[in-house]
Amino acid sequence: MRRVLSLFVIANMFLPATTLAGDGLKPGMIPIGEHRRLAAEHSTREDVLELLGPPADEVDVKAAKLLKKIDAKNRSGIEPCLPAGASVYHLWKYQMANVSDGGFEYDSKRFGDPYVYIAFREDGRVCVAFSEVADF
Amino acid sequence: MLAAAASASADTREGYQDSTTRQQIERMDENNRANAPDSSLNIPSTSVEGTALQGWMNNLQAEEDAARAKKAAEARQQQEELRDWFAAERQRMYEREVSMAATRQHENARDRQIIAGRQAQLAAYIDTLPRDTPIGPAAYDRMIDIVAPYSELMRPLVKLAYREFPREFAVRYGFMQLSTCDGLRTQATAYPGTLYDDENVLRDKCVMAQPSAAFPYLIEARQTGSPLDVALACALMAGARGSVPSFDPGIGPHLGDALHPRVSAWLDKRVQPCVTAAPAGTALYAGMVEPLVRQVERTYGNDRNLRVNSHLLWPLLARTSWEGVDLQDAAAVRRVFDYAVTRYEEGIR
Numbered sequence: 001m002r003r004v005l006s007l008f009v010i011a012n013m014f015l016p017a018t019t020l021a022g023d024g025l026k027p028g029m030i031p032i033g034e035h036r037r038l039a040a041e042h043s044t045r046e047d048v049l050e051l052l053g054p055p056a057d058e059v060d061v062k063a064a065k066l067l068k069k070i071d072a073k074n075r076s077g078i079e080p081c082l083p084a085g086a087s088v089y090h091l092w093k094y095q096m097a098n099v100s101d102g103g104f105e106y107d108s109k110r111f112g113d114p115y116v117y118i119a120f121r122e123d124g125r126v127c128v129a130f131s132e133v134a135d136f
Numbered sequence: 137m138l139a140a141a142a143s144a145s146a147d148t149r150e151g152y153q154d155s156t157t158r159q160q161i162e163r164m165d166e167n168n169r170a171n172a173p174d175s176s177l178n179i180p181s182t183s184v185e186g187t188a189l190q191g192w193m194n195n196l197q198a199e200e201d202a203a204r205a206k207k208a209a210e211a212r213q214q215q216e217e218l219r220d221w222f223a224a225e226r227q228r229m230y231e232r233e234v235s236m237a238a239t240r241q242h243e244n245a246r247d248r249q250i251i252a253g254r255q256a257q258l259a260a261y262i263d264t265l266p267r268d269t270p271i272g273p274a275a276y277d278r279m280i281d282i283v284a285p286y287s288e289l290m291r292p293l294v295k296l297a298y299r300e301f302p303r304e305f306a307v308r309y310g311f312m313q314l315s316t317c318d319g320l321r322t323q324a325t326a327y328p329g330t331l332y333d334d335e336n337v338l339r340d341k342c343v344m345a346q347p348s349a350a351f352p353y354l355i356e357a358r359q360t361g362s363p364l365d366v367a368l369a370c371a372l373m374a375g376a377r378g379s380v381p382s383f384d385p386g387i388g389p390h391l392g393d394a395l396h397p398r399v400s401a402w403l404d405k406r407v408q409p410c411v412t413a414a415p416a417g418t419a420l421y422a423g424m425v426e427p428l429v430r431q432v433e434r435t436y437g438n439d440r441n442l443r444v445n446s447h448l449l450w451p452l453l454a455r456t457s458w459e460g461v462d463l464q465d466a467a468a469v470r471r472v473f474d475y476a477v478t479r480y481e482e483g484i485r
Contacts, residue, residue, distance in 0.1 A: 033344070033385075036340075036341055036344040036345055037344050037345060037347075037348055037399065038345060038348055039313075039345040039346075039348035039349035042313075042348055042349050042352055043348045047348060047402070050398065050401065050402045050405070051348075051398050051399065051402050052398070053398070
């Protein structure tokens with residue numbers, strides 16, 4: 001991951017500042033790994049909007065389906081985020097993007113998870129943010 | 137016309153009547169007939185045995201064989217050299233791993249010993265506290281001093297102190313969130329050079345989220361804290377704003393704003409109220425906020441220089457550093473800042 005991010009940094013050196021000012025990203029797209037800027041239990045919806053922009057989509061996914069499809073490493077993080085009595089996760093969905101040829105696009109052959117999902121707690125703070133291959 | 141042409145091409149030697157050339161041609165024909173192979177045996181006339189050509193071919197073959205043998209020997213030697221290099225490299229890696237494991241074991245044992253010692257001191261101090269009165273902020277200050285800078289002990293203790301006394305401990309809890317990583321040993325957070333491979337992953341995940349985790353408490357301190365805490369909170373937030381790349385796993389100097397417009401904007405919005413909360417012209421600003429931000433900005437991108445997200449900056453936060461200091465005196469404030477920077481640099485060394 002460190003190597004990937006280093007390449008990302010180097011690639012950015014050759015881009016004009018106007019592209020990097022945020023305009024190069026389509027709404028709902030975030031640079032690879034940027035969801036890690038969020039701190040679970042601390043970041044609010046406002047923080048998410050400011051740091052990542054508006055989500056590409058908001059999706060409702062049945063808990064059973066989600067837990068079945070997502071990577072095992074993400075299960076323990078998302079499980080406690082299901083509101084009491086609920087059977088559906090409400091998630092903010094983002095598309096990962098890497099800088100390539102002066103624009104932001106995702107190369108799934110080079111980078112693993114193309115999607116980022118964020119679940120919020122009932123008090124509006126981030127419960128978990130995770131990257132994932134599964135497309136909901 | 138065609139018949140004439142055929143007759144002419146049948147024997148082109150007809151035109152050499154009585155000439156020396158004709159006689160020569162006839163001799164050549166005789167020689168050819170004499171040397172012609174016996175077609176009844178159907179053996180091709182390729183034998184060069186005993187001829188100069190055979191000698192030449194033998195020499196050529198010998199040269200080729202020698203060249204092939206030399207090439208094969210060179211290839212074998214190269215393979216052997218490569219095999220030896222791999223073996224040496226494998227051995228070197230193994231020795232490095234063994235050495236690193238030994239160093240790590242030694243470091244861990246030393247840290248455990250120190251931490252156990254601090255825990256014992258903490259327990260001894262707690263035993264001196266009156267049992268019938270609740271623990272106050274001063275006692276928490278003392279307890280934190282005892283265990284500093286070991287984040288393994290500091291994090292839970294400062295969190296407890298913050299829960300009990302949010303106003304008094306918000307800035308220090310914010311600093312703990314900004315400068316340490318849950319589950320990572322204290323020394324590993326000092327600078328990436330001290331990390332082992334498995335610690336890199338933990339640190340990378342933690343470092344990016346440090347501002348998000350810390351700023352709620354630093355903002356709280358800015359809003360509710362004492363003048364010193366307000367100035368400290370603003371210094372830390374402005375210092376973070378001045379060194380955005382230090383919150384990246386791979387530190388890339390000079391790329392902060394260009395690479396992270398949203399992060400920079402997010403930080404700007406939260407630092408901006410400090411213009412009125414810790415205004416320029418005050419002793420705390422002149423003696424601490426301004427020099428801290430200037431030094432952080434000047435050195436960011438270099439792991440070994442001042443970073444606000446290093447536990448080594450703790451002396452700036454410790455109450456003992458500020459005891460008896462006149463906060464209206466910029467020179468006195470500056471002396472505390474310089475002392476903290478000196479301690480920081482000692483920690484790096």
